[in-house]
Amino acid sequence: MIRVDSLSKTYKSVKVLDIERLEIPQGQSFGLVGNNGAGKTTLFRLLLDLIKADEGQVLSNEVAVDKDSQWKKYTGSFLDEGFLIDFLKPEEYFEFIADINGVTKEELKAAYEDFADFFGGEILNTSKYLRDFSKGNQKKIGIFGAIISQPEVLILDEPFANLDPSSQIRLKTLLKELHQKSKISMLISSHDLNHIAEVSERIVVLERGQVVKDLLTTENTIGELEDYFNPDAAVETEG
Amino acid sequence: MKRFTLLSHQWKAATRSAAASKSMGIKIYMGFVFFILFLELLGLGFYLGSNIAENSEQPIASLMRYGFYFFLAILMTRFMLQNLPTFMVSPYLSLPIKRSKLVNFILTKPLFNALNILPISFVLTLALGLRQHLDAPTFWVLFAIVIVGDLFVNYLSIYIKRVQIKHEYVFYVFLATVAGILLLNQFNIVDLESISSGVFMNVIGQPLWLLIGLALFALAYYLNFQLLYKHFSLEEFEKSTSNKKSSLENLNTFNRFGKIGTFILLELKMCVRNKRTRSMLFMAPLFLLYGVFFYNKPTYLEMNGFLIFIGVFISGGFMMSFGLYFFAWESGHFDLMLTANNTYKDYIKAKYFLMLSTSTIIFLLSTFYIFFGLKILIINTVCFLFNIGVNSLLLLHFATNNNQHMDLSKGSAFNYQGVSGRHFVLMIPLLIIPIFIYLPFSLMGQANLGLATIGILGVLGILFREKMLDLITQRFMNKRYQMSEGFRDK
Numbered sequence: 001m002i003r004v005d006s007l008s009k010t011y012k013s014v015k016v017l018d019i020e021r022l023e024i025p026q027g028q029s030f031g032l033v034g035n036n037g038a039g040k041t042t043l044f045r046l047l048l049d050l051i052k053a054d055e056g057q058v059l060s061n062e063v064a065v066d067k068d069s070q071w072k073k074y075t076g077s078f079l080d081e082g083f084l085i086d087f088l089k090p091e092e093y094f095e096f097i098a099d100i101n102g103v104t105k106e107e108l109k110a111a112y113e114d115f116a117d118f119f120g121g122e123i124l125n126t127s128k129y130l131r132d133f134s135k136g137n138q139k140k141i142g143i144f145g146a147i148i149s150q151p152e153v154l155i156l157d158e159p160f161a162n163l164d165p166s167s168q169i170r171l172k173t174l175l176k177e178l179h180q181k182s183k184i185s186m187l188i189s190s191h192d193l194n195h196i197a198e199v200s201e202r203i204v205v206l207e208r209g210q211v212v213k214d215l216l217t218t219e220n221t222i223g224e225l226e227d228y229f230n231p232d233a234a235v236e237t238e239g
Numbered sequence: 240m241k242r243f244t245l246l247s248h249q250w251k252a253a254t255r256s257a258a259a260s261k262s263m264g265i266k267i268y269m270g271f272v273f274f275i276l277f278l279e280l281l282g283l284g285f286y287l288g289s290n291i292a293e294n295s296e297q298p299i300a301s302l303m304r305y306g307f308y309f310f311l312a313i314l315m316t317r318f319m320l321q322n323l324p325t326f327m328v329s330p331y332l333s334l335p336i337k338r339s340k341l342v343n344f345i346l347t348k349p350l351f352n353a354l355n356i357l358p359i360s361f362v363l364t365l366a367l368g369l370r371q372h373l374d375a376p377t378f379w380v381l382f383a384i385v386i387v388g389d390l391f392v393n394y395l396s397i398y399i400k401r402v403q404i405k406h407e408y409v410f411y412v413f414l415a416t417v418a419g420i421l422l423l424n425q426f427n428i429v430d431l432e433s434i435s436s437g438v439f440m441n442v443i444g445q446p447l448w449l450l451i452g453l454a455l456f457a458l459a460y461y462l463n464f465q466l467l468y469k470h471f472s473l474e475e476f477e478k479s480t481s482n483k484k485s486s487l488e489n490l491n492t493f494n495r496f497g498k499i500g501t502f503i504l505l506e507l508k509m510c511v512r513n514k515r516t517r518s519m520l521f522m523a524p525l526f527l528l529y530g531v532f533f534y535n536k537p538t539y540l541e542m543n544g545f546l547i548f549i550g551v552f553i554s555g556g557f558m559m560s561f562g563l564y565f566f567a568w569e570s571g572h573f574d575l576m577l578t579a580n581n582t583y584k585d586y587i588k589a590k591y592f593l594m595l596s597t598s599t600i601i602f603l604l605s606t607f608y609i610f611f612g613l614k615i616l617i618i619n620t621v622c623f624l625f626n627i628g629v630n631s632l633l634l635l636h637f638a639t640n641n642n643q644h645m646d647l648s649k650g651s652a653f654n655y656q657g658v659s660g661r662h663f664v665l666m667i668p669l670l671i672i673p674i675f676i677y678l679p680f681s682l683m684g685q686a687n688l689g690l691a692t693i694g695i696l697g698v699l700g701i702l703f704r705e706k707m708l709d710l711i712t713q714r715f716m717n718k719r720y721q722m723s724e725g726f727r728d729k
Contacts, residue, residue, distance in 0.1 A: 048578050052720040072580040082574035082727060085505070087512040087647075099501040101580050129512070131648070149580065 001026040001153065001185050002047065007056035009042055009209075017042045017209040019056075024187065026152070029179050031200030031217075032189040033225065039209040040189040041079065044157050047187070048077050060153070076151030078142035078159070086131035090123050090141050093130060094148060101149035108148065115144055118170050135162040143171070147178070154178075155187045160195050168195065175199045193225045245331075245344055277357075284361045288368020298372045299443065300436055302365075307435035310388050311417070313358050317396040324348035324397065342467045346460065349393050358389045380446045384439065387452035394459035401466055407514065411521055418528075425532065498581055502589030509568060513647035516568060519561060526556035527601055534611040543686060544674045546615065547693070550622030551670055554602040555630055558594045559666050562634035563641065565590050566715075570644045570726030577723055584712045587635060591708060594631040598623065621694035622673060628700025630669045632707045637665045639711070639718040642725025 004022040008015060017039040024030050032040050045051045047058050049065045057064045060071035077083070085093055098108045112124060122137055130141060139162050146154060159175075160168050176199055179186055190196040196203060197217055205213035205228060213228065215221055295301040324345050331341060362385045366378055373381075403410040423429040442448040496503070510516045529552055533539045539546070561568075569576060576586060602623040609616040673693045680689030700707065 048574075050574055050577055050720075050723055069582070072578060075578070077578050079574065082572060083578070085572040085575065087509055088505075092508070096501060096505060097579070100498060 001028075001061065002187075003059040003062075004043075004047075005056050005059065007043075007046060007058065008054050009039075009046065009051065010054050015209055017046070019043070019209075019211055022204070022211060024185055026185055027183040028202060029175075029186040029200045030188070031196040031203040032187065032206065033191070033193065033196055033203060033229075034189075034206035035229070037208075038206040040206055041157055042209070043206070044077075044079055044155055044187070044189065047155060048075070048079070050079075071153070074152040075155065076146035076149050076153070077155040078139075078146040079155070079157040081138065081142075083142055083145070084130050084138060087129055089127060089129060090133075091125075093141065093145060097145050097148050103148055103150075111144075111148060115174075118144070118167065118174055120167065136164060136167065139163060140167065150182065151184060153185045153187070157189050158191065159188060160190050160192050168192075172199055193222060193229070197222050197225070245341075277360075280357065280361055281364045284364030285368045288365040290368070292369050292372055298369055299377065300440060302369070303439040303443070304432040304436040306384075306439040307431050309358075310392055313389060314392045314396055315417075316357070317354060317393060318400060321349070321352060321354055321393075321396065321400075323400050338468065339464075342464055345467060346394075346463055349397055352393075355389070355393070358385055377443055380443050380449075383446070383449055384442055384452070387449055387456060391452060391456040391459055394456060394463055398459055398463050398466065401463070407517070410518070418525075422531075425535075498585045499589045499592065502581075502586055503593055506589065506593055509647070515645075515647045516561075519557075522560070523557040523597070523601065526553055527604055529553055529556065530605070530608050530611075530615070534608060534615060540612065540614075543618070543681060543690075544677065546618050547622060547673050547677055548670060550615075550619040551626060551630070551673055553605050553619060554598050554623040555626035555669070557601060558598050558626065558631065559634060559669060561597075562590070562594055562631070563638055563665065564645060565635065565638040566722055567638075567641045567643060567645045567726070568647065571647065573723050573726045577719060583715055583719075584708060587712055587715060588708060590635060591631060591704070594634065595627050598627050598631070618690060621690050621697065624694045624697030624701075625673050626697070628697030628704075629672075632700060632704070632711065633669060635708075635711045636714060639715050639722065640665075642718075642722040644726050644729045646729070 002024040004019050006021070007017065007019045009017040016037075032043070034040050042051070046053055047060075047065065049058075049069075049071075052066070057066070059065070060075070063070050065071050085096065088096065094108060094112075095105075097103075098105075112119075118140060123133070123141060130138060133141065139159065143156060143159050146156065159171060163171060172195060175186060175188070178184065179199075186199070188196065188199060201217055203213070203215045203217055203221060203225070204211055205215075205225070213224075215224065291298045291301055359382075362382065366373055366381065399409060399413050403413075420429070420431070424431040442452075510520050530549055533545070533549055566573065602619070605619055606616060608619060676693050676696065677686075677689040680686065680692065
């Protein structure tokens with residue numbers, strides 16, 4: 001579904017991303033972890049054609065994303081507040097995205113009902129503009145916005161950050177359900193190893209722009225990741 | 240002791256701010272530009288002074304006729320250029336410092352504003368030019384008038400500026416008042432010049448009248464004090480404006496136009512719901528009124544080139560001030576626009592139609608200028624055609640060059656964040672090209688043919704717009720990474 005070919009990106013002579021080959025088959029739930037500055041957001045932005053790769057390319061359905069915008073039809077994404085229109089109310093924002101994607105009002109209504117729990121009564125019918133919501137609620141709005149079009153590929157950057165504990169749990173359930181029901185490819189990054197292990201079939205670890213681990217999730221995965229990220233343990237293995 | 244601590248904190252805030260770390264080159268360049276402007280101002284003062292001395296029987300009285308305009312100019316300059324004196328109060332609130340002391344501290348800051356030098360030095364050079372007609376007492380009274388008047392104007396502008404943060408309409412009331420007074424003067428209903436001369440000559444005759452000026456200043460200071468004392472920090476003052484009302488919500492007419500309609504609706508909401516764009520919207524009628532100031536002077540009516548300039552400005556001024564930043568306005572959600580499921584052409588076309596429609600509305604309103612003659616209407620019509628046919632496309636083309644993030648929430652009027660002089664330079668060709676097209680025809684005695692050419696170029700632009708929009712879309716695609724990167728960098 002998505003294939004990355006010898007992709008690299010350099011900022012001010014620092015190579016922030018350098019991936020030889022990475023393939024994400026259709027229907028896979030794919031987790032991305034890595035410390036700050038590891039290149040997670042850069043990778044996602046490259047997948048979404050928001051920045052220009054220095055070398056290599058990203059293929060979605062065998063088509064290069066920077067050459068043809070076919071991928072936009074089946075890709076939903078939410079990376080940061082740059083995806084939110086801060087002077088709209090949530091309903092207007094959702095309607096805007098629905099309009100752009102040809103989603104009807106009825107389908108949107110149905111989606112509201114499916115997400116009623118996730119919204120927790122704090123988002124719809126509040127007549128507030130997006131800019132007046134808390135970070136956590138903005139995140140919920142963005143995540144829902146990415147899902148409205150029922151995409152085949154869903155890209156979310158740190159969806160669990162800023163959410164309250166209940167919302168985090170609801171989001172996990174939601175993502176798992178979504179994945180089981182519609183077999184979409186999900187690309188999610190997170191700093192929370194437990195969350196990511198729970199929602200992903202496969203986990204890739206980035207460090208300084210390179211893929212250093214590529215694991216299929218099993219019950220041992222958490223332990224392995226914790227060992228990897230534990231600063232003290234790292235010294236032992238290296239030494 | 241405490242005051243010095245506050246002062247030293249202010250010094251640190253100033254020297255360690257992000258603005259202070261601007262590159263040295265830019266600072267030197269800006270310093271140079273301001274120095275030149277300052278010298279020019281001094282030269283102007285001297286020139287005006289000696290000119291009046293030569294040409295007038297009663298130089299002081301003639302000078303005083305313009306006193307009102309002088310203070311109005313200072314008011315507008317201060318309003319545009321001077322920042323509100325602010326101060327991060329929150330860290331000090333929990334300390335044992337009196338609130339009134341902090342307020343007074345904030346309010347002394349305008350006394351040390353660099354702009355204060357301008358009126359004083361201007362008047363000094365003016366006096367130098369007038370030296371033969373000025374005796375010492377008159378000079379000192381004149382000097383005192385400027386200082387007292389400027390103090391009042393200074394605190395008045397700060398007060399208006401601070402009030403309009405919360406009550407935006409105050410700004411428009413202010414603008415309308417100024418425009419109203421000038422219009423009344425224009426149509427000779429009120430004679431500003433003789434009023435001004437009367438007032439200031441009286442002060443020169445009896446300097447005790449200066450006390451009234453001081454009282455006005457005290458009043459302005461008191462108003463500022465009250466306002467700050469009550470609301471204290473700027474942030475607190477701003478926060479209370481929760482935006483519950485929402486306009487354009489049920490506007491479904493645009494759904495008929497498909498994706499383009501969706502984009503236009505979004506654009507309209509953006510205009511109405513953000514402070515910065517909203518103030519721009521309110522400025523639109525000003526462009527329409529532009530003609531009033533010129534059309535009633537017979538000399539201007541003979542100058543076709545000038546009339547073309549005004550014609551372009553009337554129907555295109557709003558479009559230009561807005562269109563040059565078409566993509567930058569959306570810097571807050573530009574990533575969404577790039578990843579949303581739409582073709583870039585629809586997105587750009589929506590902006591094109593927006594220019595087309597606003598320009599058309601303003602043009603239709605401007606047809607009342609036929610009152611000044613059929614020629615005006617004809618010129619304005621060809622300029623309108625040129626605006627929607629050619630200038631709109633040029634604007635979209637130029638707009639792809641602006642990749643600086645724009646903050647729409649902050650400051651309404653005269654906010655130049657994300658705007659640079661370079662951009663204004665881009666507007667010059669838009670205004671001048673039609674004149675250049677017209678000139679050769681006019682020199683050959685074919686003025687009407689010249690006007691027709693401008694109009695025909697506009698019509699051609701409208702006819703071939705699809706092709707042109709394709710080219711602009713291509714350019715947009717080439718520039719999109721640069722733009723999105725710039726917009727992300729706040």
